[in-house]
Amino acid sequence: MSILVIDVGTSGVRAAVVRPDATIAAAQYQHVLPDTPFPGLVEFDPVRMSSTALELARNVLTDAGPVEAVGVTNQRASTIVWDRTTGAPVGPGLGWQDLRTVGECLALQAKGLRVPPNASATKLAHLLAQVPRDEWDRLVFGTVDSWIVWALSEGALHVTDATNAGVTALRSGDGSGWSAHTLDALGIPASVLPTVVDSTGVIGRATALAGAPPISGVVGDQQASLIGQGCVERGQAKITFGTGGMLDACLGPSPAAFDHRGPQGCFPIAAWQAGGRLTWGVEAMMLAAGTNVEWLRDDLGVIATAEESAAVAAQCDETGDVWYVPAPLGLGAPYWDFGARGTLLGLTRGTGRPQLVRAVLEGVAHRGADLVEAAEGDAGMTLSTLRVDGGMSTNGEFVQALANATQRAVEVAPLPDATTLGAAFLAGMAVGTWRDFADVAAAWAPSRVVEPARPLDRERWRAAVARAQGWLPELSALDF
DSSP states (O other): OOEEEEEEOSSEEEEEEEOTTSOEEEEEEEEOOOBOSSTTOOEEOHHHHHHHHHHHHHHHHHHHOOOSEEEEEEOSSOEEEEETTTOOBSSOEEOTTOOTTHHHHHHHHHTTOOOOTTSSHHHHHHHHTTSOGGGGGGEEEEEHHHHHHHHHTTTSOOEEEHHHHTTTTOBOTTSSSBOHHHHHHHTOOGGGOOEEEOSEEEEEEOTTSTTOOEEEEEEEHHHHHHHHTTOOSTTEEEEEESSSEEEEEEEESSOOSOSSOOTTSOEEEEEEEETTEEEEEEEEEESOSHHHHHIIIIISOSOSSTTHHHHHHTTOSSOSSOEEEOOBTBBOTTTOBTTOOOEEEOOOTTOOHHHHHHHHHHHHHHHHHHHHHHHHHHHTSOOSEEEEESGGGGOHHHHHHHHHHHTSOEEEOSSSOTHHHHHHHHHHHHHTSSOSHHHHHHHOOOSEEEOOOSOOOHHHHHHHHHHHTTSSHHHHTOOO
16 A cells, blocks of 8 residues: 655655555656746746656656555645646746745735745735736636645646645634635635645545546645654654754644744644644744755865765864854744854864864754754743754764754654655555554654764854844844
8 A cells, every 4th residue: 555755845856655664665856946037036837847746756656556545745835826727827936935025024014914925925916916807716826735736636626735724824823714814915815725625635536647546645845744753742843954944843732822933933833634633833944954064065165075074074073162153044943033144153273174064064953952942942842852854864973963952862764855754644544554643653763863972062052143143134124
């Protein structure tokens, strides 16, 4: 009873067949990079995205054989508007990083409505404005999951799940429905919105694929990673260290005590929905994680490959009081300072390549510890587990630094990309591959557990962060 998963990320598409023992039978990946026609603008070709997803899905089915069900997981909040009759997009998709609607977000904030620019709401309003209003009745909106499910079902299904709906900024705070107040403020007709479905459960058939297997799991990428690492009980958490970094923690049936952003900078999220019931979580993010290692490789030439950073950092035991604050794009939780910038402190004539590389890895680890502290503060609980996935989870020196910074054991996922497993678990539960969330939790085991070896100086770290903050005051003044 294998499961096909289509995983659409920010920079590419993956299709994989997952076996009942949570191993991968076949997988293919292809880069589908967004375009940046102007600084702050991020666009993508929806047709290329969906055609690539279908091509890869057919390829892995050829390699691995038929499957019992299909799961979809995706970059969240990226926005597409298309014609419900022809299926043709009205323009490019707008990526979640696209900032063209910052002005509209500030105007709404002045009216008492908080809508962050990375959410779908103002992107949708912008795309609708490109079409005459008397033609809006033929249009539909969706996030990437909606678009892929539409393609898989050949236009029969216009849906999204609760995890994706929750990050559009168009949903009511309790997750009970679309927000009429927000829709009215943005002039968005309810007729364009998708139906919200459970994250696990059969919603229709993938008629675009051989055998038309049922589509039975839809979930945002970070929530997929949470489930994929078996974090299904209150107090369990994971951090995905990719280009950026995302900590998600499971809260259980009761939501966080805040609607938008908590005092420590975390956001409330729907972790998943099953049987019409929501399980809630909190999310804390850093804007740059692996980006900093790429900077060492691509811009400074200090390392030849990202993997080499571990060996270079291992050439010294400590940084020699060199500190790096990884803020090339600003700081996320708990600081939320868009005007902060990357900062390197404490250089001496004795600072060498190993110290610099170790300082970068430890800086990202300190930001991971920041996210843990922020999530515990906003959730009002101690995180009982800390699991990690993403490209940086394969870097032994980094994971050890994270354990040292957080002073807790770090459990490393068996696969660097746990999103695929999470989507497979949700789809598989709907067709009996896994019985329930307890069965999912039992199916997960870490590849290794890294214990703290020595504490890192958190007070010294906070002093370094203070130096990085407020570098561009006009951006530091922005608060969404």
